[in-house]
Amino acid sequence: MKTETIQKYDRGVPRYTSYPTAHLFQAGLSEATYREWLAAVPEEMPLSLYAHIPYCDSLCWFCGCHTKITQKYKPIREYLAVLQKEISMTADVMGMGRPVSHLHFGGGSPTILIPEDVRALFGTLREAFRFTADAELAVEIDPRDMSREAINAWAESGINRASLGVQDIQPKVQQAINRIQSIEQTAQVASWLHEAGVHGINMDLMYGLPYQTVESVLETVRQVMEMAPERIALFGYAHIPALKPHQRLIPEEVLPDFNERFEQQEAAAELLGSYGFVRIGLDHFAKQDDPMAIAFANGTLRRNFQGYTTDKAEAMIGFGASSIGCLPAGFIQNQVPITTYKSTINKGNFAVLKSIPFQGQDKLRAAIIEQLMCYHQVDLAPLCKQYGCSTDLFLYEFDQLQDLANDGIVTLDGSLISVTDDARSLVRTVCAVFDEYHGQRDRAYSKAV
Template sequence: MIAPALLTKYATAVPRYTSYPTAPHFHTGIGCGNYAQWLSALGKGQTISLYIHIPYCDRLCWFCACHTKHTLKYEPITSYLAALFSEVEKTAELAGREAKVTAVHFGGGSPTMLRPEDIVALMDRLRAGFSFADDAEISVEMDPNDLDAPRYDALAAIGLTRASLGVQDFDPDVQKAINRIQTFEQTKSVVEEVRKRGASSVNCDILYGLPYQTTKRLERTVDNILSLAPDRVALFGYAHVPWMKKHQTMIPDDSLPDVTMRYEQMSMAAAMLVSAGYEPIGIDHFALPQDSMAIAARQGRLRRNFQGYTTDGADALIGLGASSISQLPQGYVQNSAATAEYQRFVSESGLAAVRGIELSADDRVRAAVIERIMCDFGFSFAGLRRDFSGDAEGLIAEAKVFVASNGDDLCRIEQDRFTLTQTGRLFARSVAAVFDSYFSSGKARHSIAV
């Protein structure tokens, strides 16, 4: 058990580090012109991962912090798809067909809100514009309430390989409090249907720290999840950020567990997953030993991007759609988040990038250190010197100073390697923040680290 004083001290508000520099430090000095140049620089031998954002839901979950909007009409989606198709065409034209697409992820919002014919048409546009590897992974975030036989068939037609289901918690009281009604039977049916149609992997998301959630209620949810035998499980802490997402004000503050209760919930659920044979991955993922993510973690190939932990080692991540973020060798760009503005930008130039950041030499080495802390709970000094030469020395010196000055045994230096202890692993985000040169001067607000 972790001492309550340590929880209070280190479970502070810090970034999730799905990028470095983090998105609050993007600026308007980077836009469509920079993005076009960076896309045009992609070439033969390089690989691309595509992220497609569908920012619509037919119900709005109170816990959600995604860029999405509620609609019960399909007309806004039709209009949005027209702009998205245009952005796909322009982006593919700039990137060319020499770089290979190795992964596609449809996220949201609720991608499964799309009509079956639109699901197929969207993938057809992507394949027409980009060059795909034969074994490209196709993953889709799914809302069981949207799915029916024609949509299952459409997902099979586009080559779905991985299904991602947000469960959160099966308890009716918790579901009511977060406006996410989804029965176990519905979820089980989705798992069965996608597997029947050829999906080789299923991922389920669980949240702890939800309103009115108790350890016992969460235990029942984990039991139900385990009965489905998903290949991966993500165990996320609910991020209560009502200053960013106004609909989270629908969740009363006094209904939320405190940091000690959150830790108890997380520890219990993690122990259940490990006992069931899942390998812990980074700070919040679990995978069966034969899953590609577990293999990547054992081999030191685990990566982290805007989708969280991933096996995706592509040279560039191209985000398509409103609010989506692209990660290229030169830096990051983000599209306009407002759907109307996104559509206007695309109609004018084919692109919608409105902010971003170009990486400096210091950014690159810090990004590498932070990613390895988040993925491997440490980093090798020799590896850092190999990859960054003289630029590595400053970060190595910072690591040594932190180890020497930290009296809580969060990290050590062992065999020329900075390593987090078992206690330190719980606070990996807080340790990563030590190497974030933007963090202390930033004005962004973040969710707590446990």
Template sequence: MFEINIDLIKKYDKPGPRYTSYPTAPHFTEAFTSEKYLDEIIRTNNQADQPELSLYYHLPFCDTLCYFCGCNMIITRNRDRIKEYIKYLKNEIDLLRTYITTGRKVAQLHWGGGTPTHLNPDEITDLISFINQSFEIKTDAEQGCEIDPRGLTKEHLAALRNGGFNRISMGVQDFNSDVQKAVNRVQPEDMTRQVVSWVRELGFQSINLDLMYGLPFQTIESFEKTVDATINISPDRIAVFNYAHVPWMKKHMNLINPDDLPSAEDKLQILKMTIEKLTSAGYDFIGMDHFAKPTDELSIAQREKKLYRNFQGYSTHAGTDLYGMGITSISQVGKCYVQNKKREKEYFDSLNDQTLPIERGVYLTDDDILRRHVITKVMCDFELDFSDVEKSFKIEFENYFGSSLESMKDFIDDGLVKLSNRKLEVTQMGRLLIRNIAMNFDGYIERKEDKARYSRTV
């Protein structure tokens, strides 16, 4: 049984990064230009030991607006607008491909959104064909797509499966009809079950379902029914996200009445119930929002200490160069992170000029690379061997991270972290507060230069 101390959650619940990158996205700057990005692309493609590729394609279009959504999306039913976007996405693929060495293989590929399955089956097939002609996809590559059951047909899924996709991720949020109506996402349970049945029938290897707590009209009792139904469906992975009500950042969240949201205390009790039920049902708590069956690749990678974090969350493919394509997408190539233009017109204009459509980015310093390694190990392995870090980076750990270790005192006293034999170990309860623990190694927060807004850590 996963034991949860609500008082400790309250003590440490504060805004903090999710560390899908380090430095985090608020530290990207417009001073990092497409020319600098191109230099890094060329450098990594000329090095002797070239990493494999991970490709991300952002397909931002949705049919309807979900009031809780924090993603970069565009609501449209204009098929011509979608076709134009795909045309420019192909242009970006062509432009990038000219700089990437022939023979570099793709180990991971993901379509995110928005709703990628807002494309029709023919458009899906066409885009897959174009990508497969442009890159060499490994036969065992992990290929995943986010889908929305509403408006989805079996033909959409068949187009993905026939094109090599083997993983599906689907939003559920909550099966309660009152909650669904309040957030403008009516998705009956039988609809979700039908799509899951199709996914399994077509031979996809893995299914992930997303849940969300903190939505209007949710109670512990009502969300427990959603958790029970999800366990019964038996997906390979489950993500349980905390709804962050930030209408000053996402204007459409004003459509949610804050008086209808569960209290902070109720949210914590919902989270406690959810974790206890999922772990009792046999799911491993991977960390933060994620759960997986012990036989799933995420669980296996974590046990083998091969888990990694990037902009797609937890990943089993460490060491790849991640190329993001489409508006707002983020790339991690060599020693830099970059983000694409956020608006269609600016994205199109850059590609018309045969220029990589970069809006901002950051080049990592040696300190950034070291701290990224440490934060990644803490968040993925839940332990950190100081000697291993010293061997890899030629430092004296206690000297370099003296202030970080000093700030860990409360975590040790509260039983969240253990320090012994020059090794840090995160306890079971500490896993729930892993973002807080990782923040101790964040040089930007440590120097009090980080003024960015982040979601709360729990």
């Protein structure tokens, strides 16, 4: 497919880690209603937990996360005490010992925690919840601040999957994004993880960063392959300085243009394929025997706020400042400012900031978008049957899809919609066709490619 055609549809669109998307969440959910939502989760329903640690010791200029820079540990320890209180409050409402099949620590940098606090946090979690025998417990790791002792603390606490932030190995690129990280540091942490029994290792890479070239991206992939990762996440850098002012520290003139970004993405994907990795969804790759590749093959792959996942839990509870949860009744987001979050929890109240209850066709459209994001195709007929409606509900969407079909972005076969292989980078643009809310509010989205 011509890059001109792809560029024509390279529009600002949501990342679709949820539907409705997070920018639609609104203030107004009472704490009483949130408690009702928690208590209404069926007792037998396995839970997914997310814990947000919003601290880093330095700021990466590409970062799009909610985080605070600190060189002192006191505010981290104070935050951790509040996080543990929120965990206990939640278990008190839902009932102690609810089953948990997935746990993810994100940030910020979760590995900024010292070993004794890692163990204390897990102690609180295990008092409040019951982890299933096959539960996946994952943590995001910044290799620059890890020690063998810290690795052992996480491993002894039950972590069985780790995502190592790499981005790019070239010094010039690292300097431009304010993240100096030697390949030796990363390799050492990967080795310590293997020695500690943590073999589910992911590596997070990026394309579209300042000064990157196709060859530099490929060299990063080659070097990372020496560390025997199970999965690779290849994210496109989202330059949105209007939302993340610190990104203004990156000169726009040294960012790759559209054609260069596209070439970097496709070249890296081809190289990963030569190493035997299965291309999954928009930006993930996994070894053929990895649980994610197996889930992709058998049709159980999911997508949520952590991206592509094998997590099958229908309810996710978010802990910590800015964290987002998903309950059968709707989505919830905690207060973003750390001070506000802490003061609210310390008063014995949940720190709910915004929410959106599911209504109308939300769950049907969410299922359609998730199928497209995971598999780049969706058959509307069985989904409409499952939700008790006719495919005629989407006549307007089919009219919009016809334009995409005429340009070779999708193929249409009855109720089956497939994104063509050459246009897979535009899958979010196809998803936006089924997004009832897209375009209703001003929002600066990242481009599709």
